[in-house]
Amino acid sequence: MKTITLTLKKKSPIALEFDELIPDKVFDWEKVDFEKYQVPVGNRRFPLTDYFDIEVEGDAAGPEEVKMILDGDFGRVKYIGCKMGAGEIIVNGDADLHCGAEMEGGKITVNGNAESYAGREMKGGELEIMGNTREFCGCSYIGDWRGMSGGKITLHGSAGKQLGECLSGGEIYVKGDCDILAGIHMNKGFIQIDGDVTRWPGGQMKNGNILVKGKLGILLEGFVYDSVVADPVIDGKSFSGKYIKYNGDIAVNGKGNLYLNAEKNREFL
Amino acid sequence: MEYILKNGIVYDPANNIAGEKKDVMFKDGKIVEQVSSDAKVLDVTDKIVMPAGVDPHAHIAGPKLVVGRIYRPEDSRKGVTSKKGVCRSESGFSIPSCPATGYRYSRMGYGTVTEAAVPPLEAKHTHEEIMAIPNVDVTPLPLFGNNWFVLQWAKEGKIDEIAAFVASWLRIVKGYGIKIVNPCGTEAWGWGGNVHGIDDPVPYFDVTAREVVRALAQANEKLGLPHSIHVHPNDLGHPGNYPTTVNTLDCVKDIAKNGSKRNQTIHLTHAQFHSYAGTSWRDVESGAKEVADYINNNKHVTCDIGQVTLDETTTMTADGPMEFDLHELNGLKWANKDIELETGSGIVPFIYSGKAPVPSFQWGVGLELFLRIKDPWQVCLTTDHPNAGPFIRYPRIISWLMSNERRQEMMDNGEVRVWSYKRTGLGTLDREYDFNEIATITRASAAKIYGYQDRGELTPGYNADIAVYDINPNDIDPSKEPAAIEHAFGNAMYTIKDGQILVKDGEVVKVVPSHTIWTDVKGFEEQEKTVMEEVMPTFRRFYTVKFENYQVQDHFTPNPIVTEVQAGK
Ligand SMILES: [Zn+2]
Numbered sequence: 001m002k003t004i005t006l007t008l009k010k011k012s013p014i015a016l017e018f019d020e021l022i023p024d025k026v027f028d029w030e031k032v033d034f035e036k037y038q039v040p041v042g043n044r045r046f047p048l049t050d051y052f053d054i055e056v057e058g059d060a061a062g063p064e065e066v067k068m069i070l071d072g073d074f075g076r077v078k079y080i081g082c083k084m085g086a087g088e089i090i091v092n093g094d095a096d097l098h099c100g101a102e103m104e105g106g107k108i109t110v111n112g113n114a115e116s117y118a119g120r121e122m123k124g125g126e127l128e129i130m131g132n133t134r135e136f137c138g139c140s141y142i143g144d145w146r147g148m149s150g151g152k153i154t155l156h157g158s159a160g161k162q163l164g165e166c167l168s169g170g171e172i173y174v175k176g177d178c179d180i181l182a183g184i185h186m187n188k189g190f191i192q193i194d195g196d197v198t199r200w201p202g203g204q205m206k207n208g209n210i211l212v213k214g215k216l217g218i219l220l221e222g223f224v225y226d227s228v229v230a231d232p233v234i235d236g237k238s239f240s241g242k243y244i245k246y247n248g249d250i251a252v253n254g255k256g257n258l259y260l261n262a263e264k265n266r267e268f269l
Numbered sequence: 270m271e272y273i274l275k276n277g278i279v280y281d282p283a284n285n286i287a288g289e290k291k292d293v294m295f296k297d298g299k300i301v302e303q304v305s306s307d308a309k310v311l312d313v314t315d316k317i318v319m320p321a322g323v324d325p326h327a328h329i330a331g332p333k334l335v336v337g338r339i340y341r342p343e344d345s346r347k348g349v350t351s352k353k354g355v356c357r358s359e360s361g362f363s364i365p366s367c368p369a370t371g372y373r374y375s376r377m378g379y380g381t382v383t384e385a386a387v388p389p390l391e392a393k394h395t396h397e398e399i400m401a402i403p404n405v406d407v408t409p410l411p412l413f414g415n416n417w418f419v420l421q422w423a424k425e426g427k428i429d430e431i432a433a434f435v436a437s438w439l440r441i442v443k444g445y446g447i448k449i450v451n452p453c454g455t456e457a458w459g460w461g462g463n464v465h466g467i468d469d470p471v472p473y474f475d476v477t478a479r480e481v482v483r484a485l486a487q488a489n490e491k492l493g494l495p496h497s498i499h500v501h502p503n504d505l506g507h508p509g510n511y512p513t514t515v516n517t518l519d520c521v522k523d524i525a526k527n528g529s530k531r532n533q534t535i536h537l538t539h540a541q542f543h544s545y546a547g548t549s550w551r552d553v554e555s556g557a558k559e560v561a562d563y564i565n566n567n568k569h570v571t572c573d574i575g576q577v578t579l580d581e582t583t584t585m586t587a588d589g590p591m592e593f594d595l596h597e598l599n600g601l602k603w604a605n606k607d608i609e610l611e612t613g614s615g616i617v618p619f620i621y622s623g624k625a626p627v628p629s630f631q632w633g634v635g636l637e638l639f640l641r642i643k644d645p646w647q648v649c650l651t652t653d654h655p656n657a658g659p660f661i662r663y664p665r666i667i668s669w670l671m672s673n674e675r676r677q678e679m680m681d682n683g684e685v686r687v688w689s690y691k692r693t694g695l696g697t698l699d700r701e702y703d704f705n706e707i708a709t710i711t712r713a714s715a716a717k718i719y720g721y722q723d724r725g726e727l728t729p730g731y732n733a734d735i736a737v738y739d740i741n742p743n744d745i746d747p748s749k750e751p752a753a754i755e756h757a758f759g760n761a762m763y764t765i766k767d768g769q770i771l772v773k774d775g776e777v778v779k780v781v782p783s784h785t786i787w788t789d790v791k792g793f794e795e796q797e798k799t800v801m802e803e804v805m806p807t808f809r810r811f812y813t814v815k816f817e818n819y820q821v822q823d824h825f826t827p828n829p830i831v832t833e834v835q836a837g838k
Contacts (some may be wrong), residue, residue, distance in 0.1 A: 140342070140343075141341045141342070141343050141346065142338060143341050143342040143343040143344075144343035145601060145602070
């Protein structure tokens with residue numbers, strides 16, 4: 001087991017990029033390798049040691065034996081864990097854009113807030129964010145119609161706009177509230193939101209499931225009432241209580257399911 | 270500066286040189302018979318030497334490309350490289366950035382590319398992008414097949430007016446020749462419709478594709494333009510479209526040619542998309558045999574193929590209604606634009622997957638055409654970039670054409686589905702192209718078809734546009750080594766343009782500005798003046814821009830190569 005600890009000593013106003021510092025690439029690095037490494041900052045590179053104190057302990061035969069601990073405010077460090085395939089990254093602070101983007105395996109925990117595009121195009125592994133995140137969590141790359149396809153995102157705080165945009169697999173679980181258009185264009189997978197939702201979940205969804213335990217502000221016209229179901233089971237997960245089930249989005253001939261907590265959303269009945 | 274390319278194996282089809290060991294010499298940017306003893310020697314012993322490549326049909330500059338890049342950032346992120354040596358950073362796969370377009374053609378040994386669809390209203394923009402593409406000269410073809418003036422005069426049979434209009438407009442927009450896309454169909458799209466077949470009249474103008482194609486062909490030959498009409502017929506991509514294609518080619522058969530270098534009076538572009546039999550995607554079959562037979566029996570026709578490369582790409586064409594059909598078919602995002610009195614366009618991403626029946630079928634139809642058309646001077650290698658795939662796949666297509674074994678392997682091991690041979694004749698064709706035929710379809714035939722008198726040949730006095738590929742043709746068995754063929758044609762040992770070494774060992778080592786090749790018609794000034802007087806009131810009434818802002822001023826073509834033509838001569 002190898003533990004790599006980076007402790008922030010200077011926060012750059014221009015974002016650093018960390019996609020080269022994933023367990024898959026650094027599992028055999030010694031302290032000296034990190035000290036030699038130049039990190040991308042904007043369109044240039046600077047020594048990693050300008051920004052961090054570095055500790056390396058133990059050995060790893062592969063990325064799965066690596067734990068990276070990022071201590072401090074990483075709110076100006078982009079692409080943390082981007083494309084990682086194994087191992088673990090713990091951010092003890094905030095994370096900037098694209099945290100866990102394109103990740104295929106392993107686990108990232110952010111003990112703070114994550115900026116937009118967290119878990120973009122995620123294919124596998126786990127991303128857990130203890131705070132809030134902003135727009136396009138678990139989405140596609142801009143312009144693409146192929147979004148997150150596997151793995152799990154757990155968000156203890158709230159999500160911004162277009163959560164799980166173009167979702168085609170995997171699971172997103174939001175314990176807090178969620179802003180507009182969760183699951184827009186999704187065609188597979190499951191989004192669970194425990195808190196309240198402002199409006200329009202499932203816009204143009206083709207398939208997949210969205211469940212809202214809290215209160216919904218505005219439902220899209222493309223969702224057709226199906227029935228009130230008791231204790232639904234979705235993707236092997238059971239939910240107690242009554243839920244109003246809708247099908248949609250009929251604007252795109254969608255076969256998706258949207259479940260709203262019946263008790264909290266009585267006015268829709 | 271004098272150079273001698275020593276001991277190469279030369280393929281120069283225009284001069285009937287097919288694999289001869291000989292030296293090629295050039296001085297001050299031109300091919301010469303001999304050089305002095307001071308000449309710098311480039312040792313290319315037993316390497317393939319050809320004229321630089323000439324691409325007769327691609328979409329590389331103009332508003333369609335920009336819209337494509339804007340709405341497909343997911344394409345731009347593919348092929349990203351950082352700044353290296355003399356090259357700027359690159360981006361994009363099917364719609365590369367302008368510099369990447371130039372570098373990538375240059376690395377394949379190409380020197381000239383046609384931008385095959387210039388909406389005159391957007392010509393300035395096209396030229397601005399050409400300025401940003403280095404290392405390859407660009408030949409823009411303006412669109413005339415849905416132009417309101419042309420439609421009106423075609424209806425009235427006024428060939429002189431069309432000829433004068435074309436002469437003026439080539440000068441106004443700095444274009445080389447006449448491009449026709451889905452004649453009448455794109456105008457019909459302005460009414461929410463399309464036309465089917467060449468005798469289906471367009472709303473309002475009440476004129477047919479047959480009348481428009483014939484009128485433009487007559488005007489083309491009246492002026493004696495260096496290139497013939499360049500036609501994307503009606504019904505692109507529709508099962509059962511091959512009779513439309515054959516009828517289009519046949520409808521100009523009686524029109525006499527008036528061009529000194531070319532043989533054809535009509536060039537059929539991306540023939541693959543126009544060679545389907547059957548009635549629907551359920552019962553579709555190849556019509557390649559019928560189209561190839563027609564081409565084999567009719568010397569007034571040339572074509573390029575538009576070979577499907579089995580990639581994810583971006584389709585973009587002035588065939589607006591076709592793009593809408595495609596969007597309905599694959600459900601992917603769609604961009605559409607109407608170009609006022611001239612044309613229209615659409616863009617849709619497309620995934621040609623070998624795992625799907627239709628792309629496999631299209632892949633088979635393209636190769637079938639290549640193998641059935643007997644005379645390599647009547648056919649050019651294209652992918653209708655980026656429509657059937659990106660141009661960077663040309664080396665791969667060369668490897669397929671040179672290896673029956675590779676084609677059979679792809680069909681056997683499931684790289685393409687059974688429709689590639691069950692619905693086409695490909696499985697029965699074992700022809701393999703040789704290096705001389707490859708040299709013909711990638712440079713010599715295109716240069717002849719365009720009537721170029723300065724490139725496409727290693728003739729003394731011609732531009733020193735030369736490609737050297739790092740293979741010994743006497744040593745390699747292309748049938749057995751497709752990967753080596755693909756690698757060699759994709760990474761030129763030398764690309765020489767106007768006598769300057771731009772690529773060495775597959776790397777761009779020098780970046781030069783491109784030239785814009787356009788046609789200036791002389792001797793038709795009186796007719797042009799009359800026609801302009803007739804055009805201007807309509808122009809002022811319907812165009813959203815003033816004529817003064819429409820014209821392409823000289824500074825949009827800082828490096829022009831002007832082909833002067835004496836009308837009627
Ligand atoms: Zn085209």
